[in-house]
Amino acid sequence: MSEIEPTVSWYYVNPDKSECSQYPFWNKDREQRGTSLQFYIMLIPYQGLYFCTVRYQRRGRMLHFTRSIKVSGIYPERVSKVPTILYPTEHKIFSVRTNSDERLTCRGLLPLILHNSSRKIWWTVDGNTVAELKNRRFSQKNSIVKEDFGDLTMESVLVIEDFQSEDLKREFNCSVWNEQGFLTRRAQLKEDVSLPTVELGCGLGVTLVLMLLLFVVYHVFWLELLLLYRSWFGTDERHTDDKEFDVYISYARNSEEEQFVLSTLRSVLENVLGYSVCIFDRDSLPGGTITDETLSFVARSRRLLVIVSPNYACQGSQALLELKAGIDSMALGGHLKVILVQYKPVQRQSLVRELRRARVALALVRWQGDKSKELTSRFWKRLRVELPLRRISRDEERCNKEAALMRLSSQNSTNSQTGLISNTSKNPQKVFDCAA
Template sequence: MILIFFLMLIFESATGKLCPLRASIDVLEGEYFFLCYLESMREHFQEGAYTINWYKDNAGKQELIKESHRIVSQMNFLEFWPVELGDSGNYSVIHSNGKQNLTIQKWTLNVLERNKSSCFNKNHLTTEIKNAGTGHSLKCSDLSVTENNSITWYKDCKNYENATEQELDFETLTVQHSGIYTCKILISHEGKIYHSTNTIKLVVEEDAPETVTLEIVGRHEEIETEIGKEEILNCTGFLGYYMPEDASLYWLINQEFPEKCTGIPETDPSICEEECKKLQLGNKFYVTRLLQIKKVTDEDMRHNFTCMLQADERTQIKIVKLKKDGKEYDAFVSYLKDCVSPTEEEREFALEILPMILEENFGYKLCIFERDVSPGRAVVDDIHSFIDKSRRLIIILSQNYISDRAIYELESGLHKALVERKTKIILIEYMPISDYSFLPESLSLLPSKRVVKWKKDKSLPVNSRFWKNLRYLMPAKPAKKNIKGHYNNLALGSQGAQPRTEGCEFNGVV
């Protein structure tokens, strides 16, 4: 009887629309949407005459929602025709009989910005993982569908086999059915057409995924560093193929909790813990948290930095210790190789300008593959090894950057930066880039402060802002005395290297 009553509550409504129980809701801007509460709740709490009022929290104060042509209250529904970004916030519905007020239900509404270049927003989808050889159906939406509504299905933003039903049925799934499916419902209202979408990422696997054990990536480790140097310790936990609601990750310093970072570097304590972040790479879920150490001290070398991962009543720990740095190179330099620009200025920057100033003037030791690696050795193994021996990975970035070898260097470096946290990445924007879509999406997870921009002749002087910013991101190193002022003898064109018309093929992402 309890189950039957619960089902009646979920599906009961005066207008026939589905009214699911949900406290936090994500919706895309520009779409039709509604909030609703269950009629049975009202009848259970109140009898006799009453009024219904909808409220939105504004700076901690409840404000009555005034109806308009866009926001309409219809019995136990609050409809948005359509919902806008400014509608995000906390909502509640209150019943009053003149003597007392009762809050029937509360919601948190998060309106997401629409992706102008795609039919869906990657932050507004659900993932369904199924096995090949089984049957399955994708459901369009919680919205009810009437004869006046039309439905269109898309796979990876392309019309999918003229499918127009509320459910998309697959008798036998294959790996080729994997993709991102978007259902679009057109709704007619007062002479205008509105729409609502629902997006599902379908992952079809040949075999069932093996049993996943909660684990911390990398486990115990020692990080090579120097006194006075900034260090950012990372702990990343692998959660499996779904995101547990109770997953938590936090740091301890000698079994004591560190202070929280304020987000303002000038006021942050010498050691502080950042907010926990959740990541999805492919169909795998991770949680990660950073511990910032402004300047390493002798005392820090004796600390145990412990990261604890807890989820599903299980606990994993990772102990990190600091030790003096013994890496061979200050930086590995990654630049365009296989697809060379007509004037080869980018290559010249990597092989001549960068080492001339960083090595000869500032005493750094760079690893430049074309210059330092003997011919005939295994390229893939060497790249991985030399990046591992380097304190930094410098990427000289341009529209032509991606090539077979360069993409491997980038993927390897991103893995070490984002997952292993063994190497810090420095991006040198060699020429202005307006569209970063040719780069792996995970590159956007890197801090923006690790990007320096080359401005041709303006950046050439050793005392320019470019070299100051670059040295700030490099390991601490005393400058040599024989500093030269300018390098006009280098063949640098006034316009800089121009991208090749055909570009370079992009062969993969992290």
């Protein structure tokens, strides 16, 4: 029994400032009346920890004791207290895979009811709870996700180990309950047909490697592939037109290019590849008009082979006439194709106008000296792509190649040139006799 009137003091611990305040507080929303602390208006900042200290005197000694209470705000009773299911929604479909562990998540909002705080969330399988099911493959884990003024957002996860196709026929329901109501929702399942990731990755990797390999092969061997394609599916132009010559060669006379044309280019085209070649100085008849015969030869040829060099196409030369005739024939009828063979590099500004335009639009095959002498070089492959298709037997091709190689190896630089020119002038034979 206290010998004097006991005194009561209230304290509030501010969680934001970590300090303790003694009554009277800084506003009139909270008031101490006697030994009690009354709240007239509950606000969010008023939540926290409160202490009350009682002091009294007994047998001449001052005694005191302290008690604490945690104050939290809740939503008023006029707010709906019926529980709701937040997830899954009504149209939610769970994708599941067989032979794997699956997790079905249910999330519900369960409001606080003052006179009864009991709230539940759970899963049922075919109408039975997980505890009643007694199947180790099924387990349930509940947790509180959020607390908002007493209202709880709770989550229940149903774990299904080694999901089987038969489980798709089961009925999985999520339920929430409190004193104000009950709600349940069925989970809709759909089997997810998974792609074989390992096989798909390996297949994709093999495909990429093959594509890269094909790209490299095409980049390196595109000429060989193009020639192979022409040999299988190409058409011999001799069956589709009435031309007399396959190739008409236009070059600068009395120059180094003339030796290249007569000793190398003509020999391989006629004796190895089997083309009919027209060379004006060799095939023209004496006493004819140069202009008329030149135009006639160009018109009767399928290809015009222009040997581009610094000495070519001077104004007023016969080579320029041949070039103009070929370009006009190609532009008008399309039955003649002009091919440029660069024997030596030429600066563009030193060329005549017709040749400058031709270099922009026409194919250009470059002669690279010793590197191009072999019949398997890139020069001859590139030239064969531009020339008409010729179908000859393997024996004839082998024989022609051997004869051409023997002829090329036995030629001299200057003396053989003179002899070759005189021989070709007297003997216009174009096919080399292998038996000879």
